[in-house]
Amino acid sequence: MSDVIVAPETRDLEELAGKLAGWLSGQMPKATGIAIGNLAYPRGAGQSHETVLFDARWSEGGREHEQGCVVRIKPRSFTVFPDNLFDEQYQVMKLLAEDGRVRVARPLWFEEDPELLGNPFFVMEKKQGRVPVSIPPYAREGWLSEATPEQRRTLWTNAVIQLATIQCVPTDRFGFLKGPAGAEQGLAQEWDKYVRFTTWLEEVAPQPILRAALERLKSSWPHQDPAGLVWGDARIGNMMFDENFDVVAVMDWEQPSLGGALHDLAWFCTLAETMHGRSAVHGAYLEGMGTREETIALWEETCGKSAEGLEWYEEFTHFKMTCTGVRLGQLRGTPMMDEAMMRKRLKVD
Structure with missing residues (x-):
């Protein structure tokens, strides 16, 4: 712990x-x-x-x-x-x-x-349970790293079902989440949010790499834009689990929107690979956790929506995370990534 x-x-x-x-x-x-x-x-x-x-x-x-x-x-x-x-x-x-x-x-x-x-x-x-924390990374030490592959499989299954269940909730009562004119909902809303995020970051320092990344993403704009509620920080680290590895609570709703169904799935898949996938950078591989393909299949089965075109949303996720990383660096006075790392992550030459 x-x-x-x-x-x-x-x-x-x-x-x-x-x-x-x-x-x-x-x-x-x-x-x-x-x-x-x-x-x-x-x-x-x-x-x-x-x-x-x-x-x-x-x-x-x-x-x-x-x-x-x-x-x-x-x-x-x-x-x-x-x-x-x-x-x-x-x-x-x-x-x-x-x-x-x-x-x-x-x-x-x-x-x-x-x-x-x-x-x-x-x-x-206050809910009672356990959270896979980021500091230290849950895949390297703590209760989830010590769990059996079967227990991790149970946790992963329950987490993905809750992730998908968000897309089963009708959005008609969430009108207060609409964005500005011209970007009230759907991908346009999330895109507008992060264009403005980039402009906000530029009040501290120029962001040429972020601007180039926006242009690259815009040039391959997706056709897929299924409606849905955005949680905003979709990962198991923002879920609480009981002793049976079932979800007790889905937490941290600080950046919700009506941006569409694929944003959270893309964020979840990207963080899963980073934290506990076979190519984990910040964590370690955890046997028993579902693969990206298994996550997509279970998500589609649970909510009935298609994940076609998810690859673009995963690229957009990297952009979002980079914006957040740049901002945290500004707040702490120490950059969280150098220019070369940003270019590699955002595929900007």
Whole structure:
């Protein structure tokens, strides 16, 4: 199990407990004796938002109550993405929890006023389970690396089914995710988002390689653009699993959109190969995890949509990840990749 806190910023947890207790009294006016305890930052995951786990206890209606919770605070200076989708993240999780097909933590309360914690925040239920963390890489050490190939196969199957199930959720209630005029949904929405991401990065430094990569991708624009909801960071590292290797929660909905069905599948396949595939760069090969071809077949079988043309979306995934890497380098003051690496990844001469 990782013991590394990777949160973008931290704070005094004892002070936070007092603030949350007072705030919860306003959310639950009939509750008495509200106590907050067991506050902790997640280990090995959670780089883009400050996220704190805690337990709440109170009395109400002559009974004692206890609820495991998570508070997620909107980023301040450590902003990885140009689009502010904090409110939308909460709304997406709320609708998915109501629908019930995709397993998410149930959102409990949203606070718009930044006065209490320095920025808006929301509280959701705390799920119990294990997460394949990135730091250290889950394929090199930890519970998944120690699992049997059969257990990993179970985990992979359940993860892909949940990934595909996202595409079974009707998008008609997610109109609040529409993009700007001319790029309201579909591939146009995701494309517009990352063109603007590139422009945002250029406010710090020119990005000629990213511009060349955009031109290359645009020149081979795909015909396939099936409708669907975008999770945004689709990987097993953003899923929680129980002791039977089944999915407990699909997490981190911070960049949702109506961009179409193939973005998450492409992201999932790309990260799987990088982290635990036969050509793993940041992890190691894990026997039992499904191949790209098996992932595509199970995804298509589960959601009934075609993955034809996925190769272009995988190339676009590399571009998206590079944008994120450049931004993290800007925030940390140390580039995460050199020019040669960027050119190779994005196939730019």
